[in-house]
């Protein structure tokens with residue numbers, strides 16, 4: 488491991504064990520955008536306890552809220568839209584391994600969250616999924632496949648349990 492990689496890992500640990508618990512969201516946001524190069528939009532609020540991997544591959548839109556103790560593993564890139572509400576203890580993992588590969592091949596696929604999505608507490612999103620505009624992911628769900636716009640899914644694996652209204656007018660934080 489090169490000295491550069493050691494320093495990068497140390498800097499990431501500094502965020503994930505320390506900076507992420509600093510008081511004041513605006514202070515954390517200033518450090519997350521300047522030092523860690525996360526792209527975070529206007530009026531977007533990230534609560535404490537966020538754990539990040541590959542922060543330069545995280546893009547978050549405007550008026551979005553990420554509640555406490557979420558994990559964003561973004562080696563395969565994570566894009567989160569505008570007016571998205573992500574509840575506490577959600578985890579997004581863009582990396583996996585091919586269980587059929589002899590050399591434990593690493594898989595990286597992007598996770599995309601479109602505008603007005605609401606993700607319930609403790610949801611887990613796996614590599615490669617797109618959550619369509621206005622969709623809802625129920626608390627504790629494990630999402631392994633794309634979710635159509637304005638669809639409500641829940642369970643493990645997450646399946647459709649309903650549809651959401653399509654006329655959404657709110658601006659977060661409400």
Ligand SMILES: CC(C)(COP(=O)(O)OP(=O)(O)OC[C@H]1O[C@@H](n2cnc3c(N)ncnc32)[C@H](O)[C@@H]1OP(=O)(O)O)[C@@H](O)C(=O)NCCC(=O)NCCS
Pocket residue numbers: 574575606607608623624625626627628639640641642648649
């Ligand atoms: C997904 C959610 C919005 C669904 O609400 P809803 O559309 O009103 O759905 P219902 O309560 O009518 O439930 C419909 C069915 O889905 C099931 N269901 C609802 N939420 C579920 C969940 N999270 N996981 C598994 N099944 C769920 C219900 O048991 C019900 O099953 P049934 O038809 O066999 O009885 C809600 O259940 C939820 O998970 N909210 C997130 C809460 C949360 O995270 N709060 C913290 C931040 S605000």
